[in-house]
Amino acid sequence: MINVIKKANNSRLVLQIKQRSLFLLVLYFLLAGCQTRRVIYTPKGYDITKPDITELGNKLREISGIFWINETTMLAQNDESGKIFTINPEDKQDFTYPNIVFGEKTDYEDIVAVDSSAFLLISTGQIVEVPGYAKGEDVPGKIVASLEGKNEFETMYYDKEIKSIIILCKSCHKEKNEVRTAYRYDLTNRQLIDTPYYTIDINSIRKKLDDNGAEFRPSAAAIHPIQNKLYIVSSIGKLLVITDKKGNVENAMPISSTLFNQPEGITFAANGDMFISNEAGAEERATLLKFTYKP
Numbered sequence: 667m668i669n670v671i672k673k674a675n676n677s678r679l680v681l682q683i684k685q686r687s688l689f690l691l692v693l694y695f696l697l698a699g700c701q702t703r704r705v706i707y708t709p710k711g712y713d714i715t716k717p718d719i720t721e722l723g724n725k726l727r728e729i730s731g732i733f734w735i736n737e738t739t740m741l742a743q744n745d746e747s748g749k750i751f752t753i754n755p756e757d758k759q760d761f762t763y764p765n766i767v768f769g770e771k772t773d774y775e776d777i778v779a780v781d782s783s784a785f786l787l788i789s790t791g792q793i794v795e796v797p798g799y800a801k802g803e804d805v806p807g808k809i810v811a812s813l814e815g816k817n818e819f820e821t822m823y824y825d826k827e828i829k830s831i832i833i834l835c836k837s838c839h840k841e842k843n844e845v846r847t848a849y850r851y852d853l854t855n856r857q858l859i860d861t862p863y864y865t866i867d868i869n870s871i872r873k874k875l876d877d878n879g880a881e882f883r884p885s886a887a888a889i890h891p892i893q894n895k896l897y898i899v900s901s902i903g904k905l906l907v908i909t910d911k912k913g914n915v916e917n918a919m920p921i922s923s924t925l926f927n928q929p930e931g932i933t934f935a936a937n938g939d940m941f942i943s944n945e946a947g948a949e950e951r952a953t954l955l956k957f958t959y960k961p
Contacts, residue, residue, distance in 0.1 A: 708919065709897075709906065709908065709917070709919070710893070710961075711893075711938060711959045711960055711961045712940060712957045712958075712959065712960070713957070714906070714919070714921065714957065715922065715925075717925065717942075717955035717956055717957050718955070718956040718957075718958070719953055719954075719955055719956075720755070720758045720953065720954040720955075720956070721758075721951045721952070721953055722753075722761075722943075722946075722951065722952040722953060722954055723761030723763065723952075724761075725744065725751065725761065725763050725765075726742060726744055726751060726753075726763060726952050727744070727945070727946040727951075727952050728744050728745040728746065728747075728945050728946070728952070729742050729743070729744055729745075729930065729931060729943045729944075729945055729952050729954075730743060730744065730745040730774065730775050730776065730820070730930040730931060730945060731743050731774070731775060731776035731777040731786075731787070731822075731886065731930065731931045731943075732753070732777070732931035732932070732933045732941060732943050732954075733777050733778050733779055733784075733933050734933040734934060734935050734936075734941065735779065737755075737756060737935070738754050738755075738756055738757075739752060739753075739754065740752070740753040740754075740755050740933065740941070741753075741777055741779055741784065742763075742777065742931070742943070743774050743776075743777045743786060744774075745773065745774060745775070745930075745945070746771050746772070746773065746774070747771060747774070748767060748768055748769035748770050748771055748772070748774070748807075749765040749766065749767050749768065750765060750766050750768060750777065750784055750786075750796065750799055751763040751764070751765045752764045752765065753954070755941065755954065755956065764802065766796075766799060766802060766803060766804050766805065767804040768784075768786075768794070768796040768799070768804070768805055768806060768807040769794065769796075769806065769807045772788055773788060773789040773790075774786050774787065774788060774789075774794075775787045775788065775789050775819060775820040775821070775822070775930075776819075776820065776821060776822040776823075776886065776931070777822075778822060778823060778824040778831060779799070779800075779824075780824055780831070780853060782797060782798055782799075782800060783795050783796060783797045783798070783799065784796040784799040785810075785822070785831055786807065787819055787820075787821075787822040787833060788809075788819075789818055789819055789820065790812075790813075790817065790818075790819070791812060791813030791815075791817045791819050791833065791849075792809050792811065792812045792813075793809070793810055793811040793812075793822070793831065793833070793851055793858070794807040794808065794809055794810070795807060795808055795810045810851075810856065811851050811857075811858035812858070813833070813849060813858060813860060814860070815838065815839045815840070816838075816839040817835060817837075817838040817839060818835070818836045818837045818838070819833050819834070819835060819836055820836045820883075820884065820885045820886065820930065821833065821834040821835075821836065821884040821885060821886055821887045821898070822834070822887075823887045823888050823889060823896075824889075825889060825911065827911075828850075829852070829853045829854055830850045830851060830852050830853060831850070831851040831853065832848050832849070832850055832851075832863060832887075833848065833849050833851070834846060834847075834848045834866075834884045834887055834898070835847045835848070835884070836883045836884055836885065837883060843868065844867070844868055844869070845865040845866060845867055845868060846865065846866045846868065846882065846883075846884055846913075847862045847864075847865050847866075848862065848863045848864050848865070848866075848913060849861075849862065849863055850863040864912045864913035865913060866882075866898075866907075866909060866913040866915065867915065868880075868882050870914075870915040871905070871907055871915055871918045874915060874917060874918040875905075875918050875919075875920070880903055880905065880918075881900070881902050881903035881905075882900050882903055882905060882907065883900055883901070883902040883903065884898050884899070884900055885899055885900060885901040885902070885929060885930050886898070886899045886929065886930055886931045886932040886942070886943075887899070887932065888932045888933050888934055889911065889934075890934055890938065890940075891934050891935075891936055891937075891938060892937075892938045892959070892961070893938075894911070895908050895909065895910065895911075895916065896908065896909045896910065896911055896913075897932060897934075897940070899921075899926075899929045899930075899932050899942060901926070901928050901929050901930060904920055904921050904922075904923050904926060905918060905919070905920060905921065906918070906919050906921050925955065926942065926944060926955075927944050927945075927947050927950055928944050928945040928946075928947060929942050929943070929944050930943060930944070930945050931943035937959060938959030938961065939956060939957065939958055939959050940956070940957040940959065941954060941955065941956055941957075942954075942955045942957070943955070
């Protein structure tokens with residue numbers, strides 16, 4: 667009789683363990699499913715997972731900004747190099763990258779072209795103008811604007827509707843990691859306005875992602891030529907954020923650290939095709955990613 671009771675107790679114990687294990691397994695998959703489904707947004711008109719990838723040559727290992735001119739011409743600059751390079755995005759085998767020298771080595775972070783001038787952003791918030799760059803000859807650049815304070819910038823873009831260059835903080839001294847601040851360089855008056863043009867609320871991004879720990883430190887931005895929205899890449903945190911032109915967050919999504927190992931540049935072709943450049947890592951090559959626009 668004692669053996670029968672022991673066997674019955676053992677059977678009940680085994681059944682309880684199995685039931686608990688099954689409960690924990692079901693709970694795990696439910697939680698895992700919630701985590702993978704929490705962000706369902708993808709940019710309108712793009713498959714962000716399937717780019718056309720071009721590997722860039724050694725001259726552009728530290729490519730930190732790009733600007734689309736036309737189908738066969740894209741401007742780029744290499745961090746720490748006082749040169750403007752030309753990329754032919756249609757020729758994947760051309761690693762010559764014709765260039766002009768405009769200045770000494772320093773921490774250049776982004777580039778735009780307006781009319782006959784190119785403009786480059788230095789990480790401290792200075793803007794360098796290179797007039798007549800398109801002639802293909804070396805020409806000295808000159809600092810045309812500076813922002814006071816302890817600031818770090820990687821992002822600059824052109825807004826043709828207000829004929830202004832916008833620089834966007836990666837991290838600036840008054841932000842307290844709550845906002846990212848944009849400043850406007852008015853090309854009509856040739857003046858950098860030192861009061862904020864707009865701010866981006868980081869908590870708005872975190873709410874879109876359902877992630878209170880998400881980091882947002884802009885590394886590149888450009889205005890979509892058809893949607894008229896601002897696309898912002900954050901290499902730290904691996905995010906793509908879309909706002910209106912005054913920084914109101916409309917969408918945010920995580921991006922693959924495999925495809926986007928260090929995204930530092932973004933630009934658009936006139937038809938909406940999106941290009942994002944990656945600096946080379948320790949064991950990777952620099953890349954130019956093309957995402958075809960399909961509205």
